[in-house]
């Protein structure tokens with residue numbers, strides 16, 4: 001999911017040798033689909049043709065075209081164990097327990113594509129057992145444009161398959177950063193799929209980059225501190241221990257995603273911060289039990305497919321046995337959020353660490369043939385098991401009192417569209433209305449210097465709060481926070497939150513001054529203002545004493561008076577999102 005920057009350039013012959021070794025030693029842990037061989041994955045047309053075929057042949061399997069992708073071809077969802085028609089199927093999914101599996105968001109990482117096909121084929125072969133089966137929804141391949149941009153090279157360090165898709169979509173967006181800003185049609189279609197199903201369990205399938213180690217199967221689970229207690233306990237005290245035991249029986253060590261603190265694992269790993277921009281972070285906003293599977297890129301494709309398949313299998317099996325527990329924990333979580341009076345955000349890793357037994361390979365630093373400098377090389381002949389630090393705790397830097405209502409200007413059409421796509425209930429004001437509200441005035445902000453996913457993301461923000469009576473016009477909207485998808489509202493409309501619409505540039509037009517003054521005209525007015533406002537004059541004189549640059553700049557001095565006068569535009573740096581005050 002996240003790029004790590006270590007260990008690129010593993011010599012190919014070592015890789016091949018190890019593949020052979022692993023194929024021999026782990027033959028029991030490979031899975032091959034009948035139609036796609038040991039090291040191949042379907043193209044998008046082949047994949048959809050296959051799903052269409054099984055849809056035709058089995059009444060329990062339905063394939064739905066759910067909406068557009070940026071490429072132009074549709075995004076599909078395959079539903080197993082639905083109902084007699086699409087309306088009833090989606091009603092059933094929302095009412096009963098549902099597992100949603102998202103594949104090929106990074107189309108170069110197709111393990112889940114093959115694993116899902118194998119799971120379905122096995123289910124058919126085993127007589128389509130329905131006893132307790134939840135609704136299973138599978139997105140065959142989400143990044144359609146990436147799938148169509150097929151190649152054999154863009155995953156330079158990955159051990160198969162022979163050909164695969166590209167990470168970027170048709171707009172060259174990383175779709176796994178797009179769930180809040182929704183620049184892609186894919187993300188809008190995903191929101192439709194997600195809310196039509198309201199999945200209880202969600203899995204996003206990936207292949208890792210980064211360090212070398214012994215594990216094939218790693219996972220990311222939701223950031224504990226951002227979860228409601230009921231779901232946190234269920235995930236960390238029941239589900240993960242159960243999965244670990246069951247997968248061990250299939251010879252897989254289930255291990256957290258190896259997100260390195262430094263160059264090699266010996267200095268420890270850190271828990272991934274699953275912000276709402278990511279698929280799993282987005283799903284977690286709606287209290288889905290949410291996972292990312294990351295298989296290790298240096299393990300052979302068929303082995304990675306087997307690991308992904310077994311993870312999905314065991315997760316489905318656990319879901320079958322724990323339907324009531326899951327539904328209860330989700331309901332408790334929804335209720336928990338409704339009881340909260342504060343919303344915490346800007347989570348950062350703390351210094352606190354646990355210790356984890358890690359199965360790695362010794363890192364060595366021989367001289368590089370290319371650069372003549374020391375280079376990192378993992379010695380596969382020196383496997384080890386050793387405890388390493390695990391930084392697994394996050395803490396919120398900021399919090400805010402949850403208001404009863406947010407108000408957003410009716411002109412913010414792209415935000416209103418995104419609220420609708422996420423089933424957010426709101427009222428449109430029909431008559432101009434005066435309301436007492438709190439509003440953020442941006443004091444300063446900083447942005448990325450290079451575009452990130454099509455945006456100059458604002459990574460720093462300081463602001464002041466202003467409480468005033470504000471006249472709202474017909475067409476502005478009022479959003480109550482007392483609703484099920486509350487956390488989508490809070491994460492996007494609190495400007496300081498990590499993935500807010502402020503940070504993703506939706507309010508940039510409010511950050512520019514529109515009117516200015518000519519100094520020679522404003523001179524007389526400035527003098528008059530100072531005569532009439534002794535407090536301002538006092539501040540002005542003090543500034544001149546304290547700041548020599550200010551004292552020597554006529555323009556700066558006039559600017560200071562202008563900005564503190566009625567002539568300065570009130571809308572400057574004032575965001576069109578407001579919170580109710582009581």
Ligand SMILES: [Zn+2]
Pocket residue numbers: 001002106109205206207
């Ligand atoms: Zn990925």
